[in-house]
Ligand SMILES: Nc1nc2c(ncn2[C@@H]2O[C@H](COP(=O)(O)OP(=O)(O)OP(=O)(O)O)[C@@H](O)[C@H]2O)c(=O)[nH]1
């Protein structure tokens with residue numbers, strides 16, 4: 092069971108308990124944008140995963156409310172939040188997960204998250220080395236499962252976040268290690284503090300949104316070209332037939 096929360100600018104926050112659903116609309120774009128044209132609404136499903144107590148909920152709440160409230164409990168939830176970015180309505184659906192108790196559950200969760208998410212934020216705490224190892228495993232798990240399901244390049248974009256930067260005097264994971272992991276695993280990387288400021292959190296979410304949009308554009312690419320070729324052939328085919336009819 093996952094708590095689902097919706098928040099739109101200018102509306103009251105509603106809260107409902109329901110089972111986990113695939114809330115992504117076709118190709119991440121709502122029916123309104125397909126039928127009515129601009130302004131388009133874009134949906135981005137983002138899953139936050141990582142070890143216990145690394146700040147997944149703190150990052151989510153900071154992004155949604157700009158606030159750091161300190162204690163968050165351990166409820167798994169999906170929050171929806173819409174914003175206008177570059178003249179487009181962007182709806183973030185954020186799955187704030189809890190750390191799985193064992194390997195079997197971890198595998199099962201990743202399968203569900205891969206079905207749902209357009210992108211992942213993998214969080215560790217810079218003062219907790221074991222949480223960094225969890226992120227290393229999660230990258231491997233995500234890449235492995237995605238490859239089995241959809242071939243190479245099938246993993247949604249991933250951003251690795253080293254959180255709790257304000258506690259750098261207690262650091263056990265260097266920035267270089269974080270950056271190197273991201274580089275070798277082809278992920279984005281941010282080292283931030285949910286406690287200290289909003290800006291870094293915003294950059295991480297928006298960085299992932301950019302990657303999601305690039306991935307969608309790439310997926311659309313060949314189909315788009317095929318579509319153009321098809322319509323060009325239709326037009327030229329029709330012209331040839333018209334010319335033939337005229338001669339007959
Ligand atoms: N100093 C500091 N503390 C943080 C930061 N982010 C989160 N915390 C604290 O770390 C603890 C855990 O934060 P949560 O956001 O609940 O972590 P979580 O990953 O959601 O934990 P689970 O849901 O239990 O897996 C809380 O006491 C937070 O106040 C940060 O950037 N700096």
Ligand SMILES: [Mg+2]
Nearest residue numbers: 147148164165
């Ligand atoms: Mg949490």
